[in-house]
Amino acid sequence: MPSRRAVDPGEMREAVAAVRPWLDGEAPQPARAELADAVRLSLRTLEQVAPGNSVEVRVPPFAAVQCVAGPRHTRGTPPNVVETNPRTWLLLATGRLGWAEALERGELTASGSRSDVSQWLPLVRVDNP
Numbered sequence: 001m002p003s004r005r006a007v008d009p010g011e012m013r014e015a016v017a018a019v020r021p022w023l024d025g026e027a028p029q030p031a032r033a034e035l036a037d038a039v040r041l042s043l044r045t046l047e048q049v050a051p052g053n054s055v056e057v058r059v060p061p062f063a064a065v066q067c068v069a070g071p072r073h074t075r076g077t078p079p080n081v082v083e084t085n086p087r088t089w090l091l092l093a094t095g096r097l098g099w100a101e102a103l104e105r106g107e108l109t110a111s112g113s114r115s116d117v118s119q120w121l122p123l124v125r126v127d128n129p
Contacts, residue, residue, distance in 0.1 A: 007048060009124075012041040016094060017126045023090055036062045039086050042093040042123055050120045055080040057117065059089045070114055080112030095122030 015037040021027035029035070039062040046057060047065040054070030056078045068080070084092070088107040091097035099118035102108035110116060 004044065007041055007044045009045075012045050013124050013126060015041045016090065016124050019090060020094075020126050023087065023094065023096060035086055038090055039063055042090065045123050046093075046117065046120055049123070050117060054078075054114050055082060055112070055117060057081075058083040059086055062086060067120075068114055068117065078112070080114040082108065082110045082115050082117060084108040092121050093123045094126050 015034070018034050019030045019038045022030050030038075039059050043057060043059060043063045043065045047067045050067040050069075052069035053066040053072040055068040056064055056066050058064040058081065060083070066078075070080075084102065084107060088097065088102055092099065092102060092108070097107075099108070099116065099121065103110065
């Protein structure tokens with residue numbers, strides 16, 4: 001399987017900046033395509049900065065990636081899974097929400113001994129203009 005093209009940090013920052021007003025509670029949910037771009041590019045960035053196949057990070061309905069070095073998972077449900085919704089993922093990816101707080105609120109599930117990917121977060125800072 002050919003490897004994916006590396007994510008351009010500027011492209012990812014731009015995609016996330018486009019949904020920033022929604023993340024800040026200042027605008028309604030963005031168009032599906034805008035939201036999908038921000039989620040997919042930020043997840044692919046995580047995949048690049050934490051290469052490996054031991055953790056699956058899922059943000060339905062947009063994307064899932066495998067990351068973090070360790071034993072490769074190939075069949076069935078992986079032992080290390082992180083799952084959350086698009087808004088929570090983007091809040092984590094931008095540093096607007098902490099890992100522990102997201103877990104405490106029940107907005108994030110993380111199972112398995114390797115599932116804590118907080119050391120790679122935030123992925124991008126998108127400050128207010």
